[in-house]
Amino acid sequence: MADAPSLLxxxxxxxxxxxxxxxxxxxxxxxxxxxxxxxxxxxGESGSGKTLTTSAIVRLLPAAARITRGSVRFKGEELxxxxxxxxxxxxxxxxxxxxxxxLASLNPIMRVGKQVREPLLLHRMLNRKQGTAxxxxxxxxxxxxxxxxxxxxxxxxLSGGMRQRAMIATALIACPPLVIADEPTTALDAxxxxxxxxxxxRLNCEMGVALILVSHDLGVVGEICDxxxxxxxxxxxxxxxxxxxxxxxxxxxxxxxxxxxxxxNLERGxxxxxxQGEPPRIEALPSGCPFSARCGLVMDICRVTEPQLTRRDQxxxxxxxxxxxxxxxxxxxxTAPTATAKAAAQADDATEREDPEEILRVEAxxxxxxxxxxxPFVRPTHVHALDDVSIAVRRxxxxxxxxxxxxxxxxxxxxxxxxxxxxxxxxxxxxxxVTHVEGEELRRLRRHIQPIFQDPYGSLNPRQRxxxxxxxxxxxxxxxxxESERRVSEVLQFVGLGTHIADQFxxxLSGGxxxxxxxxxxxxxxxxxxxxxxxxxALDVSVQAQVLNLFxxxxxxxxxxxxxxxxxxxxxxxxxxxVAIMFLGKIVEYGPSEEVCKNPLHPYTVALLSSVPGLxxxxxxxxxxxxxxxxxxxxxxxxxxxxxxxPHAASICAELPPKPRVDPTGRMVACHFxxxxxxxxxxxxxxxxxxxSGAEVHQx
Numbered sequence: 230m231a232d233a234p235s236l237l238x239x240x241x242x243x244x245x246x247x248x249x250x251x252x253x254x255x256x257x258x259x260x261x262x263x264x265x266x267x268x269x270x271x272x273g274e275s276g277s278g279k280t281l282t283t284s285a286i287v288r289l290l291p292a293a294a295r296i297t298r299g300s301v302r303f304k305g306e307e308l309x310x311x312x313x314x315x316x317x318x319x320x321x322x323x324x325x326x327x328x329x330x331x332l333a334s335l336n337p338i339m340r341v342g343k344q345v346r347e348p349l350l351l352h353r354m355l356n357r358k359q360g361t362a363x364x365x366x367x368x369x370x371x372x373x374x375x376x377x378x379x380x381x382x383x384x385x386x387l388s389g390g391m392r393q394r395a396m397i398a399t400a401l402i403a404c405p406p407l408v409i410a411d412e413p414t415t416a417l418d419a420x421x422x423x424x425x426x427x428x429x430x431r432l433n434c435e436m437g438v439a440l441i442l443v444s445h446d447l448g449v450v451g452e453i454c455d456x457x458x459x460x461x462x463x464x465x466x467x468x469x470x471x472x473x474x475x476x477x478x479x480x481x482x483x484x485x486x487x488x489x490x491x492x493x494n495l496e497r498g499x500x501x502x503x504x505q506g507e508p509p510r511i512e513a514l515p516s517g518c519p520f521s522a523r524c525g526l527v528m529d530i531c532r533v534t535e536p537q538l539t540r541r542d543q544x545x546x547x548x549x550x551x552x553x554x555x556x557x558x559x560x561x562x563x564t565a566p567t568a569t570a571k572a573a574a575q576a577d578d579a580t581e582r583e584d585p586e587e588i589l590r591v592e593a594x595x596x597x598x599x600x601x602x603x604x605p606f607v608r609p610t611h612v613h614a615l616d617d618v619s620i621a622v623r624r625x626x627x628x629x630x631x632x633x634x635x636x637x638x639x640x641x642x643x644x645x646x647x648x649x650x651x652x653x654x655x656x657x658x659x660x661x662x663v664t665h666v667e668g669e670e671l672r673r674l675r676r677h678i679q680p681i682f683q684d685p686y687g688s689l690n691p692r693q694r695x696x697x698x699x700x701x702x703x704x705x706x707x708x709x710x711x712e713s714e715r716r717v718s719e720v721l722q723f724v725g726l727g728t729h730i731a732d733q734f735x736x737x738l739s740g741g742x743x744x745x746x747x748x749x750x751x752x753x754x755x756x757x758x759x760x761x762x763x764x765x766x767a768l769d770v771s772v773q774a775q776v777l778n779l780f781x782x783x784x785x786x787x788x789x790x791x792x793x794x795x796x797x798x799x800x801x802x803x804x805x806x807x808v809a810i811m812f813l814g815k816i817v818e819y820g821p822s823e824e825v826c827k828n829p830l831h832p833y834t835v836a837l838l839s840s841v842p843g844l845x846x847x848x849x850x851x852x853x854x855x856x857x858x859x860x861x862x863x864x865x866x867x868x869x870x871x872x873x874x875x876p877h878a879a880s881i882c883a884e885l886p887p888k889p890r891v892d893p894t895g896r897m898v899a900c901h902f903x904x905x906x907x908x909x910x911x912x913x914x915x916x917x918x919x920x921x922s923g924a925e926v927h928q929x
Contacts, residue, residue, distance in 0.1 A: 234305045235262040236439050237286070237407060242299035244278075244285050253512050255294070256282050257463040260538075265406060268433045268440035270450025270471070272486065273460035274508050274769045275740070279443045282460070283409045286441075287324050288316050303407070321348035325400035329412035331392035335384040341395055342380025348403040367398040371428055388634070390421030397428060401438075408432065411443040418633040418796045420855045422449070423840035427854055429453055445769045447486055448842035451475050459483045462509055462519035469544015479546040481524045489774035491803035497822075500781060501803075503774035507739055518549070526550040587657075588758055588790050589622040589645065594654035596640055613862045614640040615651075616814045622758070627784065627791040629805030629822060631798055631837065633859055636811040638794045642762045645792065646680050647671060659757065676706050679751040683763035685743035689735040695721075696731040699749045706754055720749040723786075724779060741772035748779060752787070760792045765800060773800065780804055798841045802826045810834045813859060813870040820896035830896075830903040832875050869901065877905045 244256035256278045263269055271279045284290050286301050288308065301308040303324065308316070320326075325348075328334045335344060345367065346360035355363060361380065368376035371394045384392055393413060400408055410429060414422040430453050432438040444450050450457055451471055458468040459480065467480040478484040488502035495501070506523045509515060515522060521531040530549050538545040596615040615637045622628045630638050643649035645656060647663065655664040663674055679702070682688040689698055699720060700713040708716070718728050724745040735743055744764060751759050761780075765773040777800060783789045795801050801808055801822065808822040810833060818831040829835045836853040855874045860866050866873050872882040881901050889899045 234302070236265045236304060237263040237441075238300070238302040239282075239286065240300040240302075242282065242285060242301065243297045244281050244290065244294055245297045246291070247293045248512055250512060252297070254297070255463050255511050256285065258299075259460075259463075259465055261458055261465070261468065263407070263439050263441065265439055266433065266437040267456070268429075268442060268454040269456045269458060270442045270444060270447075270454035271458050271460060272444060272447055272450055274445060274771055276508055276511075277460040278463040279460050280411055283326075283411055283441055283443055286409065287320055287326060289320075289326070318352070321400075321405070322352045322354075322403045323405050324407045324409065325403070325405045327393075327396050327400045327408065327410040327413050329415055331396045332384060334396065335392060337384055339383075340380065341382050341384060341387065345380065345395060345399045345402060348399065352403060354403060363402060364398065367402050368395065371398055372424060390417060390424060393417065393421070393425055394428070397425070401432065404436075405438070407439045407441070409441045409443070412445070413442075414444070414446075414449055419798060419837055419840040420633055423852055423854055426453060427852070446490075446842075447475070447770075448490060452842050459486070462514060463511060464519075464547065465538065465545075466520070466548065467544065467546045468538070469542075469546075473543045479541055479544070479551045480548045481526050481550065482520050485523075486770060489770045491777070491799040495803055497803070497806070500778050501774040503778050504771040507741070518547075524550075586624045587621050588624045588659055589620075589792075590657040591618060591620045591641070591645065592655050592657065594618045594641070594644060594656065595652045596637075596644060596649065597652055610863045613814050613865050615644070618654075618811075618814070618816055620809055620816065620819070622790060622792060624757075624790055625784070625788045626807060627780075627793055627805045629801035629808040630792065630794045630811060631796060631801045631808060632811035633796065635813075635859060635862060637814040637862075638811055639762055641811075642680070642760045642792065642794055646678060646760055647674065648680075672706075676754060677757045679754070679756040679759050681744075681747050681751050681759060681761040681764045683766060685740070685747045686735055688747060689743060691735055694732050694734055695726075695738075695746055698735075698746060699731075699753055702750055702754050708754075716753055717749075720753050723752075723782075724749045725775070739772075740768055741775060744768065744772070744776055745779070748776070748783075752783060752789075755787065758790045758792070760794075762794045763796070764793075766795065766797065777804055798826070798837055810837065813862060813865055815870060815899065816897075817871065817900065818898045820894070824896065830898040831871075831900045832877055832905065833871050869899075877902055 239262070240260050242256055242259040243254055245252040245254045259278070259282050261269060271282065273279055281290065281294060285296055286308070290296070296309050299309065303319070335341070342361055342364050345364040346357070349355045349360040349363060350357065364380055365376040368379055373379055373391060373394055379387065379391070379395070387395065397413070413429070414425050417425065426449065429440060429442065433440045433453065440453070442450050442454055447457070454471050456469065457471050457474045458465045459482065460466065461482050467474065467478065467483045474483060475487070478487060485502065485504045489504060491501065504523055509519050509522070515532070517530070517532040518524070518535055521527045524531065528549055536547045536549050538547045541551055594615055595617055598612040598614055599609045618637070618641060620628065630641065632638055640649065644651050647666070651664065655662055657663070658674065658678065666674055696717055699717045703713040703716060717731065721728055721731060726742060726745055726749070730738070730742070735746070738746070747764070765776050768776065780791065780793070781804070784791065793801065793804055805822045807820065808825050809816050810818040810825070810831065812833050818825060818829065818834045825834060826838060829838055836855050839853040860870065860873055866883070868884050869875070869878070869882040869887050872878040875882065879901065887899045887901045889897050890903065891897045
C-alpha cells in the first residue's frame with residue numbers, strides 16, 4: 230500500500246520577477262514536504278527568498294513575480310495551475326497566512342471584530358452573530374483581555390502584540406490545517422514574542438495545525454519547529470531535523486548564522502563571528518556557490534560549480550566542504566573565550582574601576598505628556614512616561630536599558646539628548662547641570678552627546694549623498710571642508726564601508742549599511758557619549774553581529790561611553806557592562822549585566838530573561854509568559870506598577886510602591902519580595918524585608 234501523501238508537497242519551485250535585463254529567478258528549485266501536525270522553519274537573511282517561497286504556495290505573489298516552474302500540491306491537489314476561484318476557497322479556510330506587519334495588513338477603517346470573523350462569513354461557515362461570538366472566543370483563547378471591547382475597536386487602538394494576536398485569530402478562526410507565519414515576532418518585545426511563540430507552539434502540538442514559520446532568527450524557530458530549512462540566494466542550502474542542525478550544522482552559512490547570535494556563554498570582549506560582506510544580488514549571482522565570496526572554507530570547485538542538495542546524516546546540505554563545516558559547535562554551545570578576549574574584558578573592567586568619573590547622571594527625572602481628549606469638555610489625560618528615574622554612567626562604560634515597548638526607554642533617551650524637556654529632576658553631564666541649557670550652550674552640548682536612531686533610513690536625508698551626511702555634524706560645529714573630507718574617509722573606513730560608498734544615496738544602501746552610516750555620523754566629531762536607541766532591532770542576525778562588533782571596536786579604540794537601548798536582552802547582556810530594566814516609566818532593577826542576567830531579583834527581569842530563546846536555553850529556567858499587555862501609562866496601577874502581571878503579588882504590592890533596595894556593590898531592585906523563585910503566590914505576607922537574602926537568590 231502506497232504511503233499517504235503529505236499535507237503539503239513543494240517540488241522544484243522556481244519564481245522569477247521582471248527586471249530591466251529580463252526575468253530574474255529569485256526562488257531557484259525549492260523542494261520540501263510538510264506533514265499534518267508538523268512545523269518547518271525557513272531561515273535566512275533578507276532577500277534569501279523565504280517570503281516569496283511562502284507567497285508562491287498560496288499564489289499571493291507581487292504583480293512582477295510569477296511561478297515559472299515546479300509544483301505545489303496541497304492534500305494532493307496542484308495549486309500552481311488552480312483557478313482563482315478555487316484558490317479563494319482554500320485561502321483562510323484551508324491555508325492561512327500570518328504576516329509580519331500587522332498594522333499595515335489590518336484595514337484601519339474596519340473594526341477588529343469584523344476583520345477577525347471575515348473568513349467565517351466569506352466561506353459561509355457561520356452567520357454574522359455567530360461569527361462575532363466566535364471571534365470573541367478566539368481572541369479570548371489567545372490571551373487578550375476583554376475581547377468584546379476589542380472587537381468593537383480599531384487596529385490603531387491596539388498594541389503591537391495585540392494586533393499580532395488579532396492577525397493570528399483571523400488566520401485560525403476557520404480552523405485551517407496549514408498556517409504560514411511570516412516573521413510573526415520580528416521587532417516585537419521579548420515578552421510579546423514569548424506569547425506569540427507559545428500560541429504557535431500550542432497550535433502545532435495540541436491542535437495538530439501544520440506550521441511554516443519564516444524567520445531570520447534560528448533561536449526562534451529552534452523552539453517551535455521540527456525541521457529547519459536554511460535558504461540563501463533563493464535556494465535551500467541545508468535542511469534537516471531542528472536538533473541535528475542546531476547541534477552540528479553542516480553548511481558554513483548555517484553555522485555562521487548560529488555564531489552571529491550572542492549567547493549566555495559569550496563574554497564581554499569576545500567578538501561575534503559576523504558574516505562578512507552582503508548577500509549577492511539575484512541579478513548578479515556569481516558562478517559556482519553563491520556563498521563562496523563570504524565563506525571561510527571556500528575551495529576552487531566552489532567558484533566554478535554550484536553544489537546540489539545531498540543527503541548527509543539526518544539531513545541534506547548543498548556544500549562541497551560540508552564535512553569540514555560540520556565539525557564546529559552549534560547555536561548554544563559557543564567555544565570558550567580566548568585568553569585575549571578574557572584579558573580584554575578584564576582590562577575594560579579594570580579601566581572602569583580605575584576611572585570612577587561619572588560622565589552622565591540622571592537624578593529623579595519625571596516626564597509626563599498631556600494627551601488631549603478627542604471629546605469636548607473632557608479634561609486631557611497625563612501619560613506617565615517617566616517617574617523618578619535615576620541612572621549614572623561612568624566614562625568608558627556601556628549602560629544597557631531594556632524593557633517592553635512603552636516603558637519609557639526612548640523618552641529617557643530623548644531627555645538625555647535634550648530633545649525633550651523634563652518636568653522634575655535634573656540631568657548632569659560631566660559635572661554640569663544641563664537640564665535647562667538653551668541656545669548656544671545647547672549647541673555646544675550636542676557636540677559631546679550624539680544619537681544613533683532605530684530607523685536609519687528615516688533619520689538620513691534622502692537627497693544627500695553619504696559624504697554630506699557624514700560630514701554634516703563636523704560642518705555644523707565649525708570644521709573646514711578639508712578637515713571634514715579627511716575625517717569622512719577615516720570614519721567610513723573604520724565602520725567597514727570604504728570611501729567608494731561616499732557618493733551614494735541612502736536608498737542605494739542596504740539596511741546594515743545605512744545603520745553604519747548612522748554610526749559614522751555619530752562618531753565623526755569624537756563625542757563623549759553616544760545614545761543608541763534600538764539600533765539593531767530591525768536588522769538580520771548577521772547584520773546585528775556586524776553592528777555589535779563595531780560598537781565593541783568603538784569602545785576599545787575611543788574609550789566610548791554608550792547608552793544602549795534595546796528590547797533584545799541577548800544584545801544588551803553581550804554589549805553592556807551595566808543594565809537597567811525599565812517597566813512603565815520606572816527602573817525596577819539595575820546592576821552589572823552579568824549579575825543581573827545570571828541572578829535576576831525582580832520578577833519582571835526573570836520574565837524578560839526567560840522569554841529570550843538564546844538565554845533561556847543556556848539555563849534551567851522555564852519560560853514565563855506574562856499574560857495580557859502592560860498597564861496603560863495614563864492610569865498606572867497603585868503601589869507596584871508590575872503587580873497586575875506579577876505571579877508573586879501580595880496585598881502590600883497594591884498598597885505601597887516598593888522602595889529601591891541598594892546593596893554595597895550598587896545592585897538595585899525595586900520590589901517588596903526580591904529574589905522569589907517559586908511560582909506560588911506571595912500571598913498576603915506583610916513584609917518589609919526581602920524574603921530571600923542575596924546569597925539565597927535563585928541561580929539561573
